[in-house]
Amino acid sequence: MTSNKTPQTMKPTTAAKKLGVYLEATPKEFQEGDVTREELTALQTEAPEWLLELRSTGPHPKQVIAAKLGISIAGLARGGVEEALTTDQVAALLEEKPEWLQKERKLQADVRAENVRIKEKRASRRNQPRKARRG
Numbered sequence: 001m002t003s004n005k006t007p008q009t010m011k012p013t014t015a016a017k018k019l020g021v022y023l024e025a026t027p028k029e030f031q032e033g034d035v036t037r038e039e040l041t042a043l044q045t046e047a048p049e050w051l052l053e054l055r056s057t058g059p060h061p062k063q064v065i066a067a068k069l070g071i072s073i074a075g076l077a078r079g080g081v082e083e084a085l086t087t088d089q090v091a092a093l094l095e096e097k098p099e100w101l102q103k104e105r106k107l108q109a110d111v112r113a114e115n116v117r118i119k120e121k122r123a124s125r126r127n128q129p130r131k132a133r134r135g
Contacts, residue, residue: 009034059084075104
């Protein structure tokens with residue numbers, strides 16, 4: 001007996017997130033239909049022109065904008081960035097260095113430094129011999 005496996009699918013929102021693109025900027029046929037794992041793999045390995053263009057010029061989703069600016073998604077919201085931005089708009093922000101962006105970049109750097117400090121502290125604790133327990 002052979003079983004007919006149905007291919008696993010995902011919603012366009014999930015596929016766009018995995019591709020790192022802003023869903024509303026994708027072609028209508030991408031937005032309106034489910035995406036199979038095979039289709040997603042094909043898009044990742046042999047990206048069509050529309051996908052290459054979106055990745056290059058945007059508009060970009062929040063997680064991509066935040067990464068390009070070196071801040072968190074929450075930092076974007078605190079800075080008042082609510083909509084998708086193009087690559088040129090992100091570059092302009094990096095060039096202008098508004099006060100909110102400088103503050104958020106410093107905050108992100110502090111968070112990363114603290115995470116490294118905690119990780120090193122935990123690693124040193126693991127490498128210390130355990131003290132004998134009292135009965």
